[in-house]
Amino acid sequence: MSKYLSDERILQKLEIFFDISPDLFCIAGYDGYFKRINPAVSALLGYSLEELFSSPINDFVHPEDKDITAEARKKLTKSHPLLNFENRYLTKNGETVWLSWTSMYLENEELIFAIAKDITLKKNLELERNLLLQNLTDINQKLKNLSYTVTHDLRAPVNNFISIFKLLDSSKIEDTRTLKLLDVLKLSSDNLNETLSNYVDILYDEDKRNQEIEKINFKESLDSVMKSIPSLIKNAQISIKFDFEELKEVEFNNAYMASIFLNLITNSIKYAKPEVAPVISIRSSIHKGKKKLIFEDNGLGFDMEKVKDKIFRINQKFHNHKDSKGIGLYLVYNHIKNLGGDIKVESKVNVGTKFIRASCESFKILIFSQ
Numbered sequence: 001m002s003k004y005l006s007d008e009r010i011l012q013k014l015e016i017f018f019d020i021s022p023d024l025f026c027i028a029g030y031d032g033y034f035k036r037i038n039p040a041v042s043a044l045l046g047y048s049l050e051e052l053f054s055s056p057i058n059d060f061v062h063p064e065d066k067d068i069t070a071e072a073r074k075k076l077t078k079s080h081p082l083l084n085f086e087n088r089y090l091t092k093n094g095e096t097v098w099l100s101w102t103s104m105y106l107e108n109e110e111l112i113f114a115i116a117k118d119i120t121l122k123k124n125l126e127l128e129r130n131l132l133l134q135n136l137t138d139i140n141q142k143l144k145n146l147s148y149t150v151t152h153d154l155r156a157p158v159n160n161f162i163s164i165f166k167l168l169d170s171s172k173i174e175d176t177r178t179l180k181l182l183d184v185l186k187l188s189s190d191n192l193n194e195t196l197s198n199y200v201d202i203l204y205d206e207d208k209r210n211q212e213i214e215k216i217n218f219k220e221s222l223d224s225v226m227k228s229i230p231s232l233i234k235n236a237q238i239s240i241k242f243d244f245e246e247l248k249e250v251e252f253n254n255a256y257m258a259s260i261f262l263n264l265i266t267n268s269i270k271y272a273k274p275e276v277a278p279v280i281s282i283r284s285s286i287h288k289g290k291k292k293l294i295f296e297d298n299g300l301g302f303d304m305e306k307v308k309d310k311i312f313r314i315n316q317k318f319h320n321h322k323d324s325k326g327i328g329l330y331l332v333y334n335h336i337k338n339l340g341g342d343i344k345v346e347s348k349v350n351v352g353t354k355f356i357r358a359s360c361e362s363f364k365i366l367i368f369s370q
Helices: 005-020 039-045 048-054 063-075 118-167 176-210 218-228 230-235 254-270 306-314 328-338
Strands: 023-029 034-038 082-090 096-106 112-119 214-217 239-243 250-252 279-287 290-297 342-348 352-358 363-369
Touching: 034 039, 034 048, 039 048, 048 063, 048 239, 063 118, 082 230, 082 254, 096 118, 176 290, 214 218, 214 254, 218 230, 230 363, 250 254, 254 328, 306 352
Parallel strands: 239 279, 290 363
Antiparallel strands: 023 034, 023 112, 082 096, 096 112, 214 250, 279 290, 342 352, 352 363
């Protein structure tokens, strides 16, 4: 007996593989209708085979994702397959499911072969994580502000007491009991003032421990970030160029630097111009003693007259991107502010964005899109 399977037996095995796969296997025509699907499609979406075959595929797509899905389908050609494209579908009972698609187009047959994975759980976990991060960040900042405010507000009247005691001429007070009471009040005021000062020092030291400063190598930090998102970079067909020869290192927080690179790169990918491959250029320099990091992309930009100071606030969104959470620039801003720096932004629609950041170490980040 031959060790090789016949063509007929291979087809039978493929049929079994097609039917039992938990992933969604689809063959669609370029007319926008399903031609063949495996049972997993019907099981996930809740529609019968007749319903799925008789309606355009776009009818099952989430209303907010119809446009981006249509655009993605237009870009699908024999030489440009669709890889890891994510969109939402609505099930028959109205629930939203997230799917990640890999699609190939057979031009001669005018057929699209596609495989989709159900990533709903992953997306829900990401949403919960972002909400938790937002809540924890807000609570932490409010508690920190409250601690500093209470400490500051208490120190003012205490210092007033101390000033009054200094103005008092105890030589003119003859009553011994009054003098003793004044001594007790003065001692208590001094002790309270010292306690409040120590408390401020503790808060400051705690912040410093959480924001450890060390020498950060730009290239190593950028490489680490790029290695964490290889599929995203590849699928976006993004070009990232960098030059850190003039300034290779800077005193900063390692986690903060990685987060800054990560959020700026992913933002450049999210808000790339349609039909234009994203290009990022990152370089460092020293000018008049000032250390600079310049991050450039060719993105969409935004109307500064409309966004104004909202750009760094949490949950602020300025483009209708389905993955926009309004967190990235908020984190970048807080990483910089927490280390005593400052940041401002300039931008124009379809021209780009420029962020200018300076820290207490005279370190600047200039992020400019053009």
